[in-house]
Amino acid sequence: MPTVTFLPMNVSCEALVGESILDVALAHGVDLQHNCGGVCACSTCHVRIRQGAEALPEMEDEEADQLDEAEGLTLESRLGCQAKILEDVEMIVEIPQLNPAIAKLFHEGAH
Ligand code: FES
Numbered sequence: 001m002p003t004v005t006f007l008p009m010n011v012s013c014e015a016l017v018g019e020s021i022l023d024v025a026l027a028h029g030v031d032l033q034h035n036c037g038g039v040c041a042c043s044t045c046h047v048r049i050r051q052g053a054e055a056l057p058e059m060e061d062e063e064a065d066q067l068d069e070a071e072g073l074t075l076e077s078r079l080g081c082q083a084k085i086l087e088d089v090e091m092i093v094e095i096p097q098l099n100p101a102i103a104k105l106f107h108e109g110a111h
Pocket residue numbers: 033034035036037038039040041042043044045066079080081082
């Protein structure tokens with residue numbers, strides 16, 4: 001069974017093959033933003049894959065375009081809603097901590 005450890009909160013979760021990182025986070029109470037509801041139309045579900053990226057599908061152009069908008073983009077960046085776990089893997093996923101002022105705007109926008 002795949003496992004995902006979310007940083008910096010250090011929460012380890014069991015996952016199912018076929019679930020996205022966003023699915024896993026939400027199923028385990030991990031606060032990963034998802035303003036568009038997981039349809040690749042925002043960049044708030046941005047995560048960095050520290051380990052296990054080989055178990056994810058290649059990035060589609062749509063995902064790459066949305067990711068361009070994300071704050072703190074790195075080569076390990078993916079959109080959590082598009083990153084489906086395809087294999088049994090131990091994955092380590094970092095949720096970038098937003099600048100507090102921006103995080104507040106996202107939270108306000110979500111309500
Ligand atoms: S939740 Fe909007 S792109 Fe992932």
